[in-house]
Amino acid sequence: xxxxxxxxxxxxxxxxxxxxxxxxxxxxxxxxxxxxxxxxxxxxxxxxxxxxxxxxxxxxxxxxxxxxxxxxxxxxxxxxxxxxxxxxxxxxxxxxxxxxxxxxxxxxxxxxxxxxxxxxxxxxxxxxxxxxxxxxxxxxxxxxxxxxxxxxxxxxxxxxxxxxxxxxxxxxxxxxxx
Numbered sequence: 001x002x003x004x005x006x007x008x009x010x011x012x013x014x015x016x017x018x019x020x021x022x023x024x025x026x027x028x029x030x031x032x033x034x035x036x037x038x039x040x041x042x043x044x045x046x047x048x049x050x051x052x053x054x055x056x057x058x059x060x061x062x063x064x065x066x067x068x069x070x071x072x073x074x075x076x077x078x079x080x081x082x083x084x085x086x087x088x089x090x091x092x093x094x095x096x097x098x099x100x101x102x103x104x105x106x107x108x109x110x111x112x113x114x115x116x117x118x119x120x121x122x123x124x125x126x127x128x129x130x131x132x133x134x135x136x137x138x139x140x141x142x143x144x145x146x147x148x149x150x151x152x153x154x155x156x157x158x159x160x161x162x163x164x165x166x167x168x169x170x171x172x173x174x175x176x177x178x
Contacts, residue, residue: 049081101144
């Protein structure tokens with residue numbers, strides 16, 4: 001039932017092929033698994049989105065779209081699941097990544113929250129500001145960020161698979177008793 005309702009919101013292959021902005025990418029975006037709603041594709045899309053959600057800067061959705069196309073997982077799920085990072089959650093997530101990296105590497109530099117806050121970014125300077133900001137955070141952050149991203153991706157993948165399975169079993173049991 002949920003899958004049928006969600007299909008209404010997904011674009012058709014013809015819509016993608018005839019959209020003037022997406023026409024150059026139509027060869028990549030017409031893969032069926034990018035739009036299918038099944039447990040493997042959606043779980044993979046959520047994992048990709050959770051992994052790419054921690055990418056610093058304005059390229060989270062771009063990275064999520066690229067990895068979705070590369071791994072052929074659900075593109076809308078990947079794009080939607082990057083939205084867990086926002087101005088309110090990014091600093092606590094980066095603190096968690098720093099702590100995770102400090103735990104793994106055994107180094108603790110005693111950074112303050114002001115150092116973890118993202119500097120002001122613009123389209124013309126983000127490619128120089130982000131690396132300089134990352135260098136000030138040191139090795140614990142550079143190790144902890146990909147580890148946290150991979151951990152969140154794995155947890156998201158497993159959670160979607162378990163919830164999907166629970167929903168299917170629940171629907172079977174409901175049908176069985178009718």
